[in-house]
Amino acid sequence: MRFDAYQTDGFHDEMFDAAGNPRPEAKLLIETINSLEEGQLLRSQRAAERLLLQMGITFNVYGDSAGTERIFPFDLIPRIVRADDWDWIERGLKQRIRGLNEFINDIYHDKKILKDKVVPEEIIKSAAFYRPQCEGIDPPLGVWCHITGTDLVRHGDGQIYVLEDNLRVPSGVSYVLENRDLMKRTFPSVFEGLTVRPVSEYPEKLLEMLEAICPPNCSDIPTVVLLTPGIYNSAYFEHSYLARQMGIQLVEGRDLTVQDKTVFMQTTRGLRRVDVIYRRIDDDFLDPKAFRSDSLLGVPGLVEAYRAGNVALANAPGNGVADDKVVYAYVPDIIRYYLGEDAILPNVPTYLCWKDTDRKYVLDNLDQLVVKAANEAGGYGMLVGPHSTAMQREQFAARIQANPRNYIAQPTLALSRVPTLVEDHMEGRHVDLRPYILFGKDIHVMAGGLTRVALRKGSLVVNSSQGGGSKDTWVLSRNPEAAAS
Amino acid sequence: MTREKRPLLSRVADSVHWMARYIERAENVARFIGVNLHLQLDLPLAPAHQWQPLIDTSGDIEAYKERYGEVTEEKVIRFLAFDEEHPNSIYSCLRSARENARSVRETISSEMWEQINSMYLQIQLQRTAPHHDALPEILRGIRLACHMFQGITDATMTHDEAWHFLRMGRMMERADKTSRILDVKYFILLPSPANVGTPYDDLHWAAVLKSVSGFETYRKQRGRISPLGIVEFLVTDREFPRAIRHCVEVTGESLRVVAGTPTGATEQESERLMRELRKELGEAQMDIVIQSGLHEYLDGLQTRMNSIGDCLTQDFFMLRGEELAARARIGQ
Numbered sequence: 001m002r003f004d005a006y007q008t009d010g011f012h013d014e015m016f017d018a019a020g021n022p023r024p025e026a027k028l029l030i031e032t033i034n035s036l037e038e039g040q041l042l043r044s045q046r047a048a049e050r051l052l053l054q055m056g057i058t059f060n061v062y063g064d065s066a067g068t069e070r071i072f073p074f075d076l077i078p079r080i081v082r083a084d085d086w087d088w089i090e091r092g093l094k095q096r097i098r099g100l101n102e103f104i105n106d107i108y109h110d111k112k113i114l115k116d117k118v119v120p121e122e123i124i125k126s127a128a129f130y131r132p133q134c135e136g137i138d139p140p141l142g143v144w145c146h147i148t149g150t151d152l153v154r155h156g157d158g159q160i161y162v163l164e165d166n167l168r169v170p171s172g173v174s175y176v177l178e179n180r181d182l183m184k185r186t187f188p189s190v191f192e193g194l195t196v197r198p199v200s201e202y203p204e205k206l207l208e209m210l211e212a213i214c215p216p217n218c219s220d221i222p223t224v225v226l227l228t229p230g231i232y233n234s235a236y237f238e239h240s241y242l243a244r245q246m247g248i249q250l251v252e253g254r255d256l257t258v259q260d261k262t263v264f265m266q267t268t269r270g271l272r273r274v275d276v277i278y279r280r281i282d283d284d285f286l287d288p289k290a291f292r293s294d295s296l297l298g299v300p301g302l303v304e305a306y307r308a309g310n311v312a313l314a315n316a317p318g319n320g321v322a323d324d325k326v327v328y329a330y331v332p333d334i335i336r337y338y339l340g341e342d343a344i345l346p347n348v349p350t351y352l353c354w355k356d357t358d359r360k361y362v363l364d365n366l367d368q369l370v371v372k373a374a375n376e377a378g379g380y381g382m383l384v385g386p387h388s389t390a391m392q393r394e395q396f397a398a399r400i401q402a403n404p405r406n407y408i409a410q411p412t413l414a415l416s417r418v419p420t421l422v423e424d425h426m427e428g429r430h431v432d433l434r435p436y437i438l439f440g441k442d443i444h445v446m447a448g449g450l451t452r453v454a455l456r457k458g459s460l461v462v463n464s465s466q467g468g469g470s471k472d473t474w475v476l477s478r479n480p481e482a483a484a485s
Numbered sequence: 486m487t488r489e490k491r492p493l494l495s496r497v498a499d500s501v502h503w504m505a506r507y508i509e510r511a512e513n514v515a516r517f518i519g520v521n522l523h524l525q526l527d528l529p530l531a532p533a534h535q536w537q538p539l540i541d542t543s544g545d546i547e548a549y550k551e552r553y554g555e556v557t558e559e560k561v562i563r564f565l566a567f568d569e570e571h572p573n574s575i576y577s578c579l580r581s582a583r584e585n586a587r588s589v590r591e592t593i594s595s596e597m598w599e600q601i602n603s604m605y606l607q608i609q610l611q612r613t614a615p616h617h618d619a620l621p622e623i624l625r626g627i628r629l630a631c632h633m634f635q636g637i638t639d640a641t642m643t644h645d646e647a648w649h650f651l652r653m654g655r656m657m658e659r660a661d662k663t664s665r666i667l668d669v670k671y672f673i674l675l676p677s678p679a680n681v682g683t684p685y686d687d688l689h690w691a692a693v694l695k696s697v698s699g700f701e702t703y704r705k706q707r708g709r710i711s712p713l714g715i716v717e718f719l720v721t722d723r724e725f726p727r728a729i730r731h732c733v734e735v736t737g738e739s740l741r742v743v744a745g746t747p748t749g750a751t752e753q754e755s756e757r758l759m760r761e762l763r764k765e766l767g768e769a770q771m772d773i774v775i776q777s778g779l780h781e782y783l784d785g786l787q788t789r790m791n792s793i794g795d796c797l798t799q800d801f802f803m804l805r806g807e808e809l810a811a812r813a814r815i816g817q
Contacts (some may be wrong), residue, residue: 055595056587056602231587244591255494267492268646268743268801 001035003419004315005126006426012156013428014079024481027080032190033077043075045421048186057178059464060234069094072175073469076187079418079431080453081475089152089160090445091343093437097148099335099343100165100322101439106338107321108134118337118407119330127327129168129320133290139316140213141440146314147206147278148437149173149450152345156414158181159449161348163413163432165328169280172450172470173436176240177202177245179450179472195355195477197447198213202436203245209440210246210276213312217478218275225249225265227279227371229297239280253281258301261308276312277302283317290317306340321426325374325408326352353404362409363400366393369409370460371400384460386412415460420453430454432462448473497592498650498743499802500585503637504593505654507582511575512631513662514565517542519624520696527556527688536561538669542662544571556718561632562620567612575627576612579605596643597634604630642733649739653797657790660732666696667719668783671712690715697727716779717771729786732764736793737763743801763790 006015015026026263034039057212058069081089106113107124114121124130141193149170151163184191207224211322214222228239245251255265256274266270279286285295290303305311321327329350332343351358351369362369373381383396385435389409400407417428435449451471452462462468488636517539525535537556540546545564548571553560570576572581583605590598607630635655642648670693690710694700699718702725707714722728737759744756752760774782 053606054599054603224652232583236587240590244595248591249491250492250591251494252496255496265492266495268495268498268650269492269745272492436786 003030003426006161006419007428008417009254009428010430011414012154013113013160014154014416014418023080023441025080025476025479028480029078031079031188032192041076041421042424044186046076046184048076049085049183052178052184052378055178057175057237059237060232063345063403072464073455074175074179074182074220075429075453075455075469075471077419077421077426078183078190078472078474079433081433081448081473083476084480085160086447088344089435092162092343093435093441093445095148095335095341096150096162096165096331096341097145097437097439097443099152099338100167100331101143101145102338103334104167104316104322105142107168108137108144108318113334113337115172115175116337118333119327120276122323122328123324123326123405127285127321127324129318129323131291131318131321133303133358134316134318134342137316137318138309140215140309140312143213144423145322146209146213146316146439149434150437152433152435153348154416155348155411156416159346161413162345163348164325165323165331166297166434167323168315169282170434170436171235171238171280172434172452173202173446174241175470176436176446176448176450178241179470183472184415194474196474197477199446202446203242205215205438205444205446206242206278207246207248209438209444210278210314212314212440213314214275215309215312217310219273222275223249223273224276224278225251225274227251227253227299229253229281229285233280235280242278248278253297256299256302258299261301261305261310262451263299263302263305274311276314283320286313286317305425323373323375325350326354326405329408351409353400353407353409358409359400359404360405363397366397368412370412371396371407371409374406374408380465382461384412385459387460404432412460415454417456418453420449420455420471423458427457429457430460447475462476493592493646493650495802496731498590498647499798500589501592501647502650502797502802504582504589504601505651506587506658507578508631508634509655509658510573510662511578511582512628513659513756514543514573514575514578515627515631516698517666517696518562518565519621519628520692522621522624524688524692529680530803538673541669542665544665545571545573552583559617564758566624567608567615569612576608579608589647592647594637596637596641600630600634600637608688625760634782640802646743649743650801653736653739653743656732656736657794660729660790661787663697663719663727663732664783664786666693667716668780670696671716671779693719699725699727713772713775716775720774721766721769733759733762733766733790740797753796753800755800757794758789758793758796762786762793 006016008018008020015023015030017023030431052071058071079385103113107130114124115221125180145167147170149172151166152160153163154160176199181265192442195354210224211222225248226239226243228250230236233239241252245474249265251265253475257264257266257271263277264273265274281297284292285297287298287300287302288295289300302311303317306313329347329352332347335343351362353359353362362371364384367388369385371383371385376382382390385393414433418431419426420429431451432452433451436446438444452468452472453471454467455458455469456464459467521535528535533754536558537703539561540556549564553564564571564574566575571575571577583601586593586598587599604627608627615623637750638651687710691700691713693715694703697719703715703718707718716755718725719728721730723730723734725731736738740756740759746752746756
């Protein structure tokens with residue numbers, strides 16, 4: 001299989017420039033693939049898929065019949081990120097996380113940014129993920145967003161933008177690690193001659209961060225656990241994978257109990273104290289005493305123990321206030337307000353439907369825009385204007401008018417593409433990129449992240465629940481033209 | 486630097502234990518069906534009621550009658566091997582084993598998980614309308630895969646507390662299954678004393694031994710087939726891996742490790758029951774047992790093993806309320 005017939009179709013392609021010539025950083029990979037024996041690429045692709053199934057690297061599909069598991073489709077052609085692009089992304093992400101963390105801490109304490117009217121107070125009051133129960137809490141090290149999975153996209157203008165921040169319980173990092181592993185097992189030859197930065201240090205860095213945030217009164221070596229909703233959760237594979245990689249206990253809510261504002265786990269030899277919880281349960285279900293009282297997944301009294309400083313939670317409850325897509329529009333102002341700097345990574349221009357002028361523009365241009373519900377994720381509650389029917393647009397117009405606060409709109413981005421195996425040949429498919437950022441004593445950005453790919457032809461929706469797949473992401477430690485000079 | 490020994494979550498101990506039980510159950514059912522299929526070939530005119538004892542062995546005759554009505558070979562095999570609604574079918578056992586394994590993947594080894602996962606994927610492919618002639622090979626494949634799982638378990642999982650709970654699950658299930666097959670077969674064969682020594686009778690007794698992979702060992706140890714010899718072999722042999730006494734002894738060893746009760750200290754209830762059962766099996770005389778009723782004896786054994794299982798749950802898997810608080814104080 002060769003790239004001879006490959007077309008960029010006028011999109012920004014991560015491997016080829018507008019004239020159809022290989023980009024310098026992709027040249028070697030393209031040559032390697034072109035030199036492969038006929039059929040080998042396809043064989044490796046099939047082998048990779050078989051391995052995924054055998055290893056049980058699957059996710060559960062909600063709304064499907066119980067117990068349906070699918071593999072998260074993996075495409076063998078990697079996505080390459082230049083060293084200089086990455087340096088810029090890394091600086092931008094660190095700045096953004098620092099600014100957002102300051103913001104969340106301020107929102108749950110003095111609310112200076114609201115008093116100074118940089119962010120409108122009514123936005124926070126009406127934010128679905130603002131949690132009054134978290135007012136006045138001082139998390140260890142003052143960190144609220146320990147693990148973030150920021151979504152980045154490259155538009156047709158070649159510029160990289162932040163699409164979403166994903167501060168609450170971002171998932172997908174296990175696929176990054178497994179994808180790299182799979183690549184090395186099925187297709188080792190393509191790594192030759194390239195300086196791809198490793199990703200395997202992530203579990204170590206994650207554990208280091210989790211141990212760093214332990215409460216001051218905990219034992220010498222803190223007991224860290226990962227709290228999962230259980231095997232029917234769509235991200236269960238990841239929970240179990242990360243627990244295994246870190247060598248920590250994977251617990252469910254029913255394994256934990258709170259006594260005297262201290263968290264214990266039930267073991268065969270009685271109760272053992274827990275110091276740090278990497279929780280993969282949403283705020284709502286975390287503690288029926290503090291949040292939704294009908295939650296069966298959570299641990300009664302957990303938030304009280306957390307507030308008393310007897311247990312650390314990552315991520316901190318309440319941090320989702322900054323995940324609101326209306327708050328997102330203010331992030332450049334937030335960064336300027338707290339850090340006195342301009343944002344390095346730009347936002348996608350965003351229209352806020354609660355503003356009269358913006359709403360009018362949105363309603364007049366629905367067929368051009370992407371409309372998103374302010375508090376949904378996973379590609380749900382979204383209208384892609386140019387791909388929509390008149391009826392869908394009518395429905396969305398009605399929803400926007402009924403609840404303008406809950407909708408934002410953005411121009412439809414021409415997401416960049418990467419060559420992707422489609423049956424027996426290569427076609428361009430749209431991608432995004434989700435790097436993972438850890439914040440404990442300092443900020444660590446994983447080299448790369450999850451490249452999600454919309455496998456359906458022409459689709460812009462990359463979510464796994466909507467026909468998305470993933471690719472290995474290669475961040476180069478130096479650009480090939482630098483090595484040659 | 487090594488950390489303090491990692492405590493084992495009660496839920497994990499429970500899941501590991503049941504994972505092993507389900508695998509062992511699947512293996513036993515596969516062997517029972519396989520042996521019966523084989524036996525059928527030697528008894529060409531035998532009616533379908535040869536299949537009834539198999540359902541009796543599983544203890545699920547009522548569920549069968551309700552769903553399938555009359556007893557036929559094809560229906561019994563579907564029920565015992567592939568029925569997704571019958572919780573003790575091979576398919577359901579492998580599915581349950583996998584569910585349990587999935588919930589403890591960070592405790593078991595990756596190799597164990599991959600083996601369970603591939604067994605499950607395999608039977609999913611095989612269970613839709615398997616051809617009659619393909620059955621022996623499918624059943625053999627399941628047995629081997631289960632054996633491989635045992636081997637992988639012992640070779641790749643550290644022999645820690647979780648492993649001991651796993652081994653107890655395997656051994657308690659095995660003891661239960663051996664006692665059931667013996668009970669049911671003895672019940673069928675005994676009412677016809679006139680047949681003792683006839684070729685058909687010997688075939689049946691050989692089939693019992695084959696059902697627990699014990700034929701060759703029995704021959705080496707005891708030579709000719711006799712009902713008393715077989716009962717002694719399957720109940721009181723210490724060394725044969727499927728003999729009830731062997732299974733109980735091994736369970737007892739693991740129980741001692743996980744209970745960790747120092748000599749002289751108060752035993753847990755499960756330990757007390759286990760000590761009594763071991764003592765009794767060590768002293769049991771099978772000729773006397775047969776005279777006073779093997780069925781009652783085996784029934785008693787099963788009840789006592791079930792009690793030990795219940796006590797495991799109380800002593801280790803379900804620590805709640807007051808006892809939790811008391812244990813927390815001791816633990817600190």
